[in-house]
Amino acid sequence: MNCDICKDSGKCKNNEKSKDYDEFYSDYWDCVEYVELMEGKQKGSTMISWIKSTMDKNKDYESDFSLWSKRYN
Numbered sequence: 371m372n373c374d375i376c377k378d379s380g381k382c383k384n385n386e387k388s389k390d391y392d393e394f395y396s397d398y399w400d401c402v403e404y405v406e407l408m409e410g411k412q413k414g415s416t417m418i419s420w421i422k423s424t425m426d427k428n429k430d431y432e433s434d435f436s437l438w439s440k441r442y443n
């Protein structure tokens with residue numbers, strides 16, 4: 371049985387049939403890692419670029435917050 375998300379060949383850790391499958395910890399990030407492995411990308415590089423893009427989106431909020439916190443320091 372293949373993983374529902376990344377349609378792996380049984381090597382995805384999010385696959386219930388995988389020996390590395392963990393009911394609590396396995397999630398779609400395991401699929402991301404599997405796809406990264408298949409594409410020869412550095413493990414975790416997708417998560418890092420996702421976090422970076424999230425931080426870019428929150429830049430305005432963060433600068434507002436740092437201005438606010440300065441007033442009270």
Ligand SMILES: [Zn+2]
Nearest residue numbers: 373376382401
């Ligand atoms: Zn998967």
